[in-house]
Amino acid sequence: MEGFSLDHKKNVLTQIASVLTRLAALHFDGIGKGKPFKSTLDYLLALIPEIAVDFAGYEELVETRQHLLEYHSSKSDAPCFGPLIRLIHTDYDAQNLLLVNSRDSSDKPPVLSGVIDFEYAYAGPLYYLYEYPIFFQDVDFSLGLYEQNAILRSHFVRALRQPFPKGSPDAIARWNDGTGLAYEGSQDYVPDPGPESDEN
Structure with missing residues (x-):
């Protein structure tokens, strides 16, 4: 623009x-055919294999999967996982x-x-x-x-x-995700209930 x-x-x-x-x-x-994913958590977990795979970076994926499960268990009622x-x-x-x-x-x-x-x-x-x-x-x-x-x-x-x-x-x-980043679709602003102001 x-x-x-x-x-x-x-x-x-x-x-x-x-x-x-x-x-x-x-x-x-749901997401996909056959046995579609019914929630965001199911969808995200499907991207990370549970069994050991011999490729560089797999340990980081296992750690990511664990963080995802821990986050979900602490915020299981969060709409983003629904x-x-x-x-x-x-x-x-x-x-x-x-x-x-x-x-x-x-x-x-x-x-x-x-x-x-x-x-x-x-x-x-x-x-x-x-x-x-x-x-x-x-x-x-x-x-x-x-x-x-x-x-x-x-x-x-x-x-x-x-x-x-x-x-x-x-x-x-x-x-309400609160990631604080200003790129890759991550929000950096939580709106307040007041009128809009460009100074915020």
Whole structure:
């Protein structure tokens, strides 16, 4: 969204959030065919084999699996581990967003007319639905955008939470995770109940 004003970027993110909340309304019973995974935990554990495998890094995988099980046992009621299966797009990059500029005035924000490239879309855990679009994640070659990116992530979180009732699993499954990172879809901002402020 190079060349857009901050207000126009925020408006576009609100529109993207609207698309995501519509995808959140598509519920699936499981992930995969045959014996589908019924929860986020089942899905994640299936990615890490239980038996010994002779390859470099396996010990780290065993440790990761153990951490995952320990986390789940301490927070078994966390919505992110529940049977919340949604349609995941996987690639909200700028080139996959069709934006139409206003013919009347450059002061009007662009309109998101479509989202393309569902080639790798899949039914997956709700936890993965609310990924930060890549264009406002912090990367080392755009240090000058970090401050603005933080504002945009704050706005994006609020836009995602707004449509859902307070306490809804769809609203809290991702954003109460508290990882504190500003990249790879990990949230760095927990919204407060007050009015939006770009200073947060």
